[in-house]
Amino acid sequence: MTHNDAIRLFAKTLQNLEQWMDKATAYAKTKSFEVDVLAQSRLAPDQYTFVRQVQAACDQAKYAAAYLGGKPAPSHPDTEQTFAELRERIHKCLSFLETVQPKDFTGAEDRKVAPPWLHGKWLRGDDYLIHVAIPNFFFHATTAYAILRHNGVDLGKMDFVGAFPMQD
Amino acid sequence: MTHNDAIRLFAKTLQNLEQWMDKATAYAKTKSFEVDVLAQSRLAPDQYTFVRQVQAACDQAKYAAAYLGGKPAPSHPDTEQTFAELRERIHKCLSFLETVQPKDFTGAEDRKVAPPWLHGKWLRGDDYLIHVAIPNFFFHATTAYAILRHNGVDLGKMDFVGAFPMQD
Numbered sequence A, B: 001m002t003h004n005d006a007i008r009l010f011a012k013t014l015q016n017l018e019q020w021m022d023k024a025t026a027y028a029k030t031k032s033f034e035v036d037v038l039a040q041s042r043l044a045p046d047q048y049t050f051v052r053q054v055q056a057a058c059d060q061a062k063y064a065a066a067y068l069g070g071k072p073a074p075s076h077p078d079t080e081q082t083f084a085e086l087r088e089r090i091h092k093c094l095s096f097l098e099t100v101q102p103k104d105f106t107g108a109e110d111r112k113v114a115p116p117w118l119h120g121k122w123l124r125g126d127d128y129l130i131h132v133a134i135p136n137f138f139f140h141a142t143t144a145y146a147i148l149r150h151n152g153v154d155l156g157k158m159d160f161v162g163a164f165p166m167q168d
Helices: A003-031 A050-069 A083-099 A125-150 A157-161 B003-031 B050-069 B083-099 B125-150 B157-161
Strands: none
Touching: A003 A050, A003 A083, A003 A125, A003 A157, A003 B125, A050 A083, A050 A125, A125 A157, A125 B003, A125 B125, A125 B157, A157 B125, B003 B050, B003 B083, B003 B125, B003 B157, B050 B083, B050 B125, B125 B157
């Protein structure tokens, strides 16, 4: 599994996430409530809202692509409040992920990754992917899904994982 | 990131999960309720309980190690009902994961993985890891965490991700 594979998996999951938002929007319409109520929902009073979960999932994908691909991360300020704005955020993130090409990940496993929150310490690229990017990305994506699921949106696990390349 | 790295990440996360259960047990004691109430909790009436989420996370790790490592998967029937039994299930899973060694994953990326639920179709080993094992494992681990978090257990993201190998 290459570093490029991981970034493509993040992109696929963000595309799946937008489909969960489609289902949430349809559900809100059926129940005659404003879908952006869900944007501000959370599973515990001191946990991130749906908006923050989506922003965080996008950022985990963006920073993984930037750090491992040796590119500067574009700035995506956390200003979104609505489903419509979150869709734009996802699209901005996906557009950036597309700019990072397989060749950019050459040597990524040993690249020195020193995000500001490590205060001068660093992780090997492979360790960043394994211990930071993958668990954190899926943590936020799953929690976003769980917030919708908990509020009654008709989602199932296949919506979470999406399609996969089966062979005959 | 090797296939062995992925299995070690699953093992680490299952060990983290047991620590979330320690926190849940301490919380239940403080609040004077029976911790196994949480074992049967869920986020939506038609979603898996905590017990089933933990069983499913264990199975995702077990089958990934078995399929990618070319070993038969041991049978771990889903009979657990209590936190104590779930701890045993986690330990059984971790013991099996330890039997699959780095050398067993040689050629795993192209190994033909044909789980029964694909009804005769199959996935390349790398595709199984990327599209099935990683998203499903983290889906169930995060949902188990979310059930505890939603019920008031004092958990934070560092409990989810655990320690990582920083360098000076």
